[in-house]
Amino acid sequence: MVSTKYLATGCSFRTLAHYFKRGDKTIGKVIAETTEAIWNCLQPQFLPVPDNEMWKDVAERYQELWKIPNYIGSIDGKHIRVKKFANTGSRNFNYKGYFSVQLLACADADGCFITIDVGDLGRNSDGGVFHSSRLGRWLQSGGLDLPTLKPLPNDEDEIAIPYFFCADGVFPLKSYIMRPYPKSTLTNKKRIFNYRLSIARKSVECAFGMLTSKFRVFETPIHCSEQTVISIIKCACVLHNFIRTREGKMYTIRNMHAVQNIQLHHQVENVNHNVRTATGIREYISDYFMKPGIPSQWEHTVQNE
Template structure:
């Protein structure tokens, strides 16, 4: 048999196999959706334009912010009408995506809310979340520079009296569908499959860096964060003295007890263990008041997403950058009650020094850094009035 005959047989086999896999669709657009399109959530939501409160409750942002977002993202998500059907508008595509991010409803539930097909809903969410990240990330979650890190640290000191702090680290589990041939890789201790978002937020609760992987807090610190710091990719500023101090003090992130204590991560004292080796329990509790960190509390990060692997990353990134966009556009920032100069010039009630016991203990470098920070919080320059109310 000639080679040309073999090629013809192979081509015929592939064509037959492709035809067998092809399924005939009953409808181009299901008549149920066509008949009831006028009752969809998008049509009903148009009446909310006259009620700012209800508009915000449904869209999870103000009307002006939504219109601005539509103008920015419309060129990326708009589709053309065809001879077969009318394209879904950019406004409706964005609303479907916002409702999914805010509620975590299943795709099938959204089909009945918006009277759109299951495949249509899936494609809209996948393409719109990717477009949201692509368009908004360069401006609303740009890569931090040394100047930006320094600005964040100054803002932390202005608002929370925490010097040299670059941000708060935290993590959140996002529910996903069990991926094929992955076994228990994505299974977590909470009893479901998930991907962990590790994020850093500044003093105003805006995300500065995010990473969505199969990670734990320990893995994030020892592998990802360590690698970024060693390669100099984070471009952290050089150490500088604490306020009213002379010796250089490193810049650092704050985190909760799930993270390890590192030179660049300051976590609160553990009430069960580390207080036992601390000279005074009051010192540790005062430091814990200062070292509280932001949690991932965005309106678009509270839902549980059950999506495929190829979509989950764009969904998480879109939720984070939308959080920054809304807070910046709507001016949701914490206002300081006093300036740094006012705080330094303020007359503080003198704190009686406590007698220091002769305790000899070997501390790691990270522990020594935290001890120096703890001592600063006990000085008139570093103390805040309400910190003494949290000592038990």
């Protein structure tokens, strides 16, 4: 009760101490121990290490909901506001002007967390956090058991493309991570690619939003030791997945007439891309999106060139 009330309301230890008739230090110890216990109990079932079949299920769900093929998750970081930790100087002071620790997360199409990495310094960028995270190291070493290359649906060329994550512009462009084109170089084809990528990328933003709305502890600075803060964040993430899976309302399939493949009047250049490079893969996917497009994407993205 103590920990769930703290997570749900974010009230101070002193308020909880008055409510439960316990000392402040006792409340702090209870929260530290129970949040760690909840994580250890729920993590194997609700935030397991992904395997090959799980990645395929995530990709199928993205294709079903948003018509984005070979897509296995959205990656982004979130600053969790904290009170300054003792004897840490400015290492957790971020560019937004407050102290924080980083939550790097990958989410699926329904806003559930697939992987999380918690505790990096608030002063570090999302890209730097990704490079030093377990997710980044596993992807670099090929240790995440990702599915093998697969042609995109209804692609006449039948060129095998890697499964990939998407992220915003601060993350690196890799064969397994697609990021938007820079605004300074946009053409209609690139605008459409960015638009389609933003549709997929919103799942991790929605996951962060739902996490904060459920657990009000993230609306104010958390005043705990660094290890307890990490336990609180991990506990909240796995509880988010538990609630989302057991009682949450999953996204429904969009109106099917709006996502069926249609014949477009825009001519796509027949260009051979080197799909062994990250840049070539992004160009190939951009051309693919020009063929079976969602009708609404044209009115929202295309400009006269």
